[in-house]
Amino acid sequence: MTTYAIGDIQGCHAELERLLERLAFDPAQDRLWFAGDLVNRGPKSLAVLRLVRALGDSAIVVLGNHDLHLLALAVGNPKHSKKSTLGAILRALDRDELLDWLRHRPLLHHDPRLRLTLVHAGVPPQWDLAEAQERARELEDTLRSDDYPEFMQAVYGNEPARWSPDLTGIERLRFITNALTRIRFCAADGTLALEEKGEIGSQSPGLWPWFEVPGRRTRHDRLVFGHWSTLGYWSHDNVWAIDSGCVWGGALTALRLDPEPLEPIQIPCPGYLKPGLD
Template identity: 45%
Template sequence: MASYVIGDVQGCYAELMQLIDKIQFNPDSDKLIFTGDLVNRGPQSLEVLRFVKSLGKSAKVVLGNHDLYLLAIAYGYLPTAKKDTLNPILEAEDKNELIQWLRQQLFLYSHKKHLITHAGIPPIWSLKKAKRLGLELEFVLQTDMCFQLFMSNLFGNEPDLWQDNLEAVNRWRCIANYFTRMRLCDQNGRLDFSFKGELNNKPDHLDAWFNIPNAKIDAKYTLVFGHWAALNGVSNNPRCIAIDTGCVWGGKLSAYCIDTQEIHQVDAINLIKEIE
């Protein structure tokens, strides 16, 4: 009965199948937890969605920025871009089922003293607050009126600092940006969205969210996150496991076994040149 956290798949279905085989995944007893960005850039996003959906209760998904982007496109709030690889989903006979399923997924999942999100948990939030705000945003996705308002105002870098008195779209966008886009922030938790590179090249006045102490989350918890391929799986923080190892950019697809703390990997088959 093993539990594995799998990093950003981004449409790399062939590598996912290799990884599933390598860890000898048994859907009757094991659990797969995906750190989001199931789709886009890679060649087989449709197959990835269908497979993960087919796993039922054997899989948990926390949503990433590319997954939210797909929702906005699917409902007509954003156009596709040239580098997107989402058309097979948008043209699929089961598109509506897949999109509805995606809307039911999570932003934070807690399992065996591990907290799994796409980008992380900001150092200014307690675990109680992170869970509450995750549930709030999940409610937004699952409630048509709120969902439409959120999707029509999804992307933007403001507000870049959490305040408890934020309301409606600004509040939802800020929550989503912390859960799905965060990399660097300042000591007060103010986000920076311009940096995507290796940590040793960061601006001096900013740091990785996981390097800023958060006494509000008990040390018994380990945080597992994806999103930041340029880290190449290295956070240098034993409490924070970076599991996006850039498969879609020619790196590896990784699975972290919660029970043994071992990391299993397969090499990328395809190479997409632009890292983000």
């Protein structure tokens, strides 16, 4: 059995099929971890969603910001709707089944045997792994509850930018959402800088990539994440970034997790959009 983590697909169905062929993926034996952002911007988000859902127990998916955007649109939150390419999902006869499946995906996956953790964007430096798991479960409980439409109506926003255990209600859930699905740069005290989206070195003074903040509490944990297309594939100090910008004309990356050593396998992508930062 081989386990692979796959970076952001964003509706690039043909590329996903080519990658699975390259891996000689066998759902009866192999396992796939998807780093989130299955949908949006690429041409065939509906086909990607159907393909990954049909994989059943052979696939683990953590939610990304574009997946949450789909859930927000589905409950009537119109923000950013003009920039989305999700209409085919919302019109599909099986939309309710697909959306119900999607909102029951985790925000973080940890495998103690492999000593690896998968998350879409990252973990703020002031959380250790145990706290990140607890905060992810809070958000998962909300998404899986009958109250999730109310949360999805209020999910967007960059505040609060810094974690406090005293946060409550929507502010607490919004920070958790932004931390796990949108973080790239932050200050040394963990304050999120969500407007900063470029390459390392492009950030404003006093900001760090979240995984380079001195004293980061997960520095001894092995973390795999996507989300940061301008970073591309990156491997350093127990972190592996695997969003290599497929939808922008980069590559679609699979990272072989088991057996060791971790090894990237990539296929080139033609690109459906001009290079962007989100």
